[in-house]
Amino acid sequence: MKIYDREGAPNPARIRIVLAEKGLEDQVEFVSVDLIAAGQKQDSFLAMNPIGKIPVLELDDGLLISESTAITEYLDNLDGHPTLTGRNPREKAVIHMMQRRAEMLLLEPVDDYFHYGTPGLGKALRPWRMPDWSGAKEWGTRRGAQAVRGMPYFNDLLAKQPFLAGEAFSMADITLFAALAFAEVSGLPIAKELTALAAWRSRVSDLPAVKNRSGQHLLPEDLARLSA
Amino acid sequence: MKIYDREGAPNPARIRIVLAEKGLEDQVEFVSVDLIAAGQKQDSFLAMNPIGKIPVLELDDGLLISESTAITEYLDNLDGHPTLTGRNPREKAVIHMMQRRAEMLLLEPVDDYFHYGTPGLGKALRPWRMPDWSGAKEWGTRRGAQAVRGMPYFNDLLAKQPFLAGEAFSMADITLFAALAFAEVSGLPIAKELTALAAWRSRVSDLPAVKNRSGQHLLPEDLARLSA
Numbered sequence: 001m002k003i004y005d006r007e008g009a010p011n012p013a014r015i016r017i018v019l020a021e022k023g024l025e026d027q028v029e030f031v032s033v034d035l036i037a038a039g040q041k042q043d044s045f046l047a048m049n050p051i052g053k054i055p056v057l058e059l060d061d062g063l064l065i066s067e068s069t070a071i072t073e074y075l076d077n078l079d080g081h082p083t084l085t086g087r088n089p090r091e092k093a094v095i096h097m098m099q100r101r102a103e104m105l106l107l108e109p110v111d112d113y114f115h116y117g118t119p120g121l122g123k124a125l126r127p128w129r130m131p132d133w134s135g136a137k138e139w140g141t142r143r144g145a146q147a148v149r150g151m152p153y154f155n156d157l158l159a160k161q162p163f164l165a166g167e168a169f170s171m172a173d174i175t176l177f178a179a180l181a182f183a184e185v186s187g188l189p190i191a192k193e194l195t196a197l198a199a200w201r202s203r204v205s206d207l208p209a210v211k212n213r214s215g216q217h218l219l220p221e222d223l224a225r226l227s228a
Numbered sequence: 229m230k231i232y233d234r235e236g237a238p239n240p241a242r243i244r245i246v247l248a249e250k251g252l253e254d255q256v257e258f259v260s261v262d263l264i265a266a267g268q269k270q271d272s273f274l275a276m277n278p279i280g281k282i283p284v285l286e287l288d289d290g291l292l293i294s295e296s297t298a299i300t301e302y303l304d305n306l307d308g309h310p311t312l313t314g315r316n317p318r319e320k321a322v323i324h325m326m327q328r329r330a331e332m333l334l335l336e337p338v339d340d341y342f343h344y345g346t347p348g349l350g351k352a353l354r355p356w357r358m359p360d361w362s363g364a365k366e367w368g369t370r371r372g373a374q375a376v377r378g379m380p381y382f383n384d385l386l387a388k389q390p391f392l393a394g395e396a397f398s399m400a401d402i403t404l405f406a407a408l409a410f411a412e413v414s415g416l417p418i419a420k421e422l423t424a425l426a427a428w429r430s431r432v433s434d435l436p437a438v439k440n441r442s443g444q445h446l447l448p449e450d451l452a453r454l455s456a
Contacts, residue, residue, distance in 0.1 A: 050381055051332060057321075065321045067328040073314075074321035086301075093285075093293045093302035100295040104279060130370065135363035142358065153278055 004031045004048065005055035008219045010107070010182040012055045014068045014174050018075050020209035021084060021169075036222055038124040052128070069099065072171050084171045091165070098164040098172035105150030107179035109143040114186040116140025121219075122226050147188055151197060159196035162203075169207065177204050178218075185218045232259045232276065233283035236447045238335070238410040240283045242296045242402050246303050246312060248437035249397075264450055266352040280356070297327065300399050312399045319393070326392040326400035333378030335407035337371040342414040344368025349447075350454050375416055379425060387424035390431075397435065405432050406446075413446045 005012035007030070019025045033039040033054050041052045049056045049066040057065040057074065065071050076084045086092030114120050115129055117140030130136040154176060157164065164172035180190065180201055190198050204210055233240035235258070247253045261267040261282050269280045277284045277294040285293040285302065293299050304312045314320030342348050343357055345368030358364040382404060385392065392400035408418060408429055418426050432438055 051329065063318065063322075065325055067325045069328065070321045070324035073324050074317045077317040077320055089302045089305040090291065092305055093298045094291075095298075096301050097293055097295045097298035100297065101279065133366065133370065135366055138361065138363055139367055142361065 001027055001060065002029045002031055002058040003055050004033050004045070004058070006033050006035050006222070008217070008221060009035060009054060010111070010178045010218055011053065011068050013178045013181065013218065015055050015057075015071050015075075016213060017174050017177070017209050018072050018084060018171075020213055022075055022079070024075060024078070035121050036124060036225060038128070041125070041128055068175070069096075069171070072174075076171070084169075084174070086165075086170070095165045095170045095172050098170075099175050102154070102164065102172055102175040102179055105153060106147055106183065107175060109147035109150065110179055110183045110186055110188060113140050113144030113147055113188065114182065117142075117144050118186060119226070121222060144186070144188060147183055148191070151183075151190060151194055154200075155194040155197035158200040162200075169204070173204060177201065177210070181216065181218045185223070229255055229288065230257045230259055230286040231283050232261050232273070232286070234261050234263050234450070236445070236449060237263060237282060238339070238406045238446055239281065239296050241406045241409065241446065243283050243285070243299050243303075244441060245402050245405070245437050246300050246399075248441055249312060250303055250307070252303060252306070263349050264352060264453060266356070269353070269356055296403070297324075297399070300402075304399070312397075312402070314393075314398070323393045323398045323400050326398075327403050330382070330392065330400055330403040330407055333381060334375055334411065335403060337375035337378065338407055338411045338414055338416060341368050341372030341375055341416065342410065345372050346414060347454070349450060372414070372416060375411055376419070379411075379418060379422055382428075383422040383425035386428040390428075397432070401432060405429065405438070409444065409446045413451070 001024075003012075003015065005015065007016075016025075019028060033045065035054070039045060040049075040054055046052055048058070048064050051066060053066070055066070055068070055071065057071045059065070065074055073085055076082045084095075086095045115125070116136050120129070154164070161167070163169050164176055180197075183189070190201065205216060210216070229252075231240075231243065233243065235244075244253075247256060261273065263282070267273060268277075268282055274280055276286070276292050279294060281294070283294070283296070283299065285299045287293070293302055301313055304310045312323075314323045343353070344364050348357070382392070389395070391397050392404055408425075411417070418429065433444060438444070
C-alpha cells in the first residue's frame, strides 16, 4: 500500500494513528505531498482525489481511497477484527456519530480558521482560498470562534466517560485528538477550565499507537519553512 | 424505535430511504419536528442532539443516534446483512469515500446556500444564521456556486458506472439523491448538459425504496407555509 500524505498534517495524523493501532505501519510506503507548494491542488494529485486533500491510500491493485473515515474503515476491517469503527450496529452507530461530531464541532472549523483566518500554509494555496472575496478572513475568524465554542461539549462528555464513544478508544477519539492538535498549532489551545478535555488529551497522547508518533505536534517543519 | 425528523427535509429523506430499503418502515414511530419554528434549536431537542439537526433515532432502550451516516450504519447492520454500507473492507471504503464526496461537494454547499444565500426556512431560524454579519449572504451565495461546480464530477462518474460506489446502490447514492432534490428546491437544478446525472437521478427515483416516498420532492409543505 502507498499513502500520499504529509507528516505532521492533521488528517494524515489520523491515518498514521490507525496504522499504528492496527500494526500496519511497516506495510505502507509514504509519499510526501508538498502542501506549501499546493501539491494537493495540482492535476496529478486531483486525478487521485478530486477533493484536493491528503491523505490518499493507494492499494497494490491501484484502487484509490480518500477521506480519512473511508481509509479508516478499510484499514480497521482488513483483518476481520475491527477495533476502531465498531463491532456491532450499536458500536458502529455511536462511533460514527461521535466521529462526525468531532469533525463538525472542531476539526472542520479549525481547518477553516487556519486556512482563512490565519496566514495558513502561505501564498501558493491562496488561489483556493476565495482570494476574490474580502469577507473570507472574517468568515475564517468566525469559524475559529465556532471551534472554541465546540470544545466544552467534548470536555463535559469526557468528564463522564473515558473515551468519546464510551469505554473504548475509537476512530472518534482519533478525529478529536487530531483536531485539538490542529487547534493548538492554529492558536486555539484548550481553555484552562476544560480540565477533562486536557486530561483526555494527555491520556490519548500516551497510548502506544500515539506516543512518539505523528499527531502530537502538527506541521512543525512546514510552519518553520514558512516563517524562515 | 422513534425517529425525530420532518417529512420532506433532506437528511430525513436519506434515512427514510434506508428504512424502506431495509424493510424497517413499520418498526419506526416518526415524531415531527417543526423546522419553521426552529424546533431543532430548542433545549429539549439539543438535549438529544447538541448539533441541533434532524434526524435523530431513539432506540427502545433510550440510546440516541444522530448524524445520517451513523443512523444508516445502525439500520443497515441490524440484520447482519449490510447492503448499503459495504460487506467487506473495499466496499466499505469506496462507499464511505463516495458518500463523503456527495456531502462535501453537494449536500453541504446546498445546505449552506439554502440557509444563508436564500430566505431558507424563514425568520425563526435567523438567530442561528450569523445575523450579526453582513457577509453571511455572500458566503451562502458562494456556497451555491460551489454546489453547481460540484455536480459535473458526479455526472462524469455516473456516465461510466451505474451507481456512485460501482455496480450496487449504496449509502453514497442516497446522499447524492437527497442532495440533488435539496439543490432543486433551493433553485439549483441539474444543468441540461449533465445528462448522465439526470438519468441516474431518474433511475434512482424509480427504485422500490425511493418511488412514491420522501426524497422525491423536498420541503413542499413547509415552503408553502412560509410563502402563505
